[in-house]
Amino acid sequence: MSGSVNKVILVGNLGRDPESRTFQTGGKMVTLSLATSERWKDRTSGEQRERTEWHRVVIMSEGLVTVAERYLRKGSKVYLEGQLRTRKWQDQAGQDCYATEVVLGGFNASLVLLDKAQGGPGRNDYSGYGDTPGAGGGGDAGSGPEAAADAGARDDLDDDVPF
Amino acid sequence: MSGSVNKVILVGNLGRDPESRTFQTGGKMVTLSLATSERWKDRTSGEQRERTEWHRVVIMSEGLVTVAERYLRKGSKVYLEGQLRTRKWQDQAGQDCYATEVVLGGFNASLVLLDKAQGGPGRNDYSGYGDTPGAGGGGDAGSGPEAAADAGARDDLDDDVPF
């Protein structure tokens, strides 16, 4: 289909440190476990309720992989933008199973750190890596996030699906 | 967690007619099967490739349920905005399975029809139902989308998960 958009925007905290994997082809990917939550007052009981959602995030862009490895930690708060992707596989009983991930790869992927002070680098001029240059002032599209992993390599990760 | 955002924006076409279900409690929900796709040139082979992603969309907001039932059909193109929600259940083999849906319910859900002429109403002044009023000119927040279904009712739908 032409003319489609597939976009996810999340702001939340990491439930654990990022996990890196290297492909045989040299590429790298990082997975995050990101929590978002919402609160509301129950309509009938009037009590506070809360629901936490856990998102599996897969970072494929070379630039964003670097940012994630360097600056993200368990507890980090981030803004991110990616795409939905659902993978399907058969469990031992031959049943179809599905896992949906938020993939940051290629264009229109962003990762912005929202923590005050990460204790890491002097200044975190890395953040917003995927959302930066802009053409309005001599921008430079050359150093941004790039699709890194390739399809063949990706496939052999199918078995670690249930996050 | 305070301070989180969970947002999905999709533009795509319906793979089949919307499906409605009524809860014992009187509420209603509609599910959509929405396709988005992307094309790119393969880096190595140079050939055109295409990948289609299917999204399970669940509409809970009363207003948006009405819009969906009335104006959406197989093939309709829509813009929609909702939240990610993953449900977990056990298959017969006792394995954990997951299904992620895009839920349109409560605030910040939108459904905007993008087809030229739906053949339905004289003018499609329904579209953008969830994205409209605005306060900038005597807006009216009273007739908008509202959370409809309740959790217990939702549970008995678990068996139709693999979309």
Place this chain on the structure above:
Amino acid sequence: MSGSVNKVILVGNLGRDPESRTFQTGGKMVTLSLATSERWKDRTSGEQRERTEWHRVVIMSEGLVTVAERYLRKGSKVYLEGQLRTRKWQDQAGQDCYATEVVLGGFNASLVLLDKAQGGPGRNDYSGYGDTPGAGGGGDAGSGPEAAADAGARDDLDDDVPF
């Protein structure tokens, strides 16, 4: 036109404290001055460059007005979602002038505080006010953000346009 979307998403810091105004009709609005900035390496010179953008944000939703007054201060970091609106007026020389604002009013407006500790309330269960309930668990759409100000009242603010 049917079928349109007008959405702005910003993450940035307040340049000064929020400013409140009360309408004769009793409604209230709050304006924010929000900075976003981006950095990039100049393509030719190779030097770091930075560009800061200032956004005039107008909050009309009753609920979000309350949140802004209570918890936002100069320096606060926020995620917000609103709509673009351009107002036009004549300056003394009879020239057309324009001012574009990001308006948070009606549906699909959000304000999420991103600061670690605001020093205010025990817990900041206010944040995400406009992005919360969700229908997936007995949600309640009744207490959310609502369009507050009315058009007539708004008009007499036209003179403070150049922000």
Place this chain on the structure above:
Amino acid sequence: MSGSVNKVILVGNLGRDPESRTFQTGGKMVTLSLATSERWKDRTSGEQRERTEWHRVVIMSEGLVTVAERYLRKGSKVYLEGQLRTRKWQDQAGQDCYATEVVLGGFNASLVLLDKAQGGPGRNDYSGYGDTPGAGGGGDAGSGPEAAADAGARDDLDDDVPF
């Protein structure tokens, strides 16, 4: 500031054909005049009201410039994603004037055609140019949108601001 996001998402129709300009430096930019509108029922009078908003859109990305020139026409419906940028200048009376544009340049800019049949190319495999590859299947970031124009060149366009 690190950690900021400046994003605009619009779906609307072009009020006139795209306008192209070439810089002395060889770069190109295209401007669009895009309408979004919303309808609501007036709270007091109960009558239908409508408000149309016109957005000035500036496309700087090389790839998106090409797409815009080739496939967009007056009346075209598009989804686009860009950034807010406000420019300031003095009118003849020495008054400060401002113009805010939605800029599509650099990363995270998208332009997706939503018309059924543009009468142009066999299939519109151009659309979604800025939102496509994705790393999940042998993606290719090399042919995407790039920042094109430079700042000096941009400046001599200041006089056509009031759109």
Place this chain on the structure above:
DNA sequence: TTTT
């Protein structure tokens, strides 16, 4: 005018 913010932030790093």
Place this chain on the structure above:
DNA sequence: TTTT
């Protein structure tokens, strides 16, 4: 598993 995060966060408040």
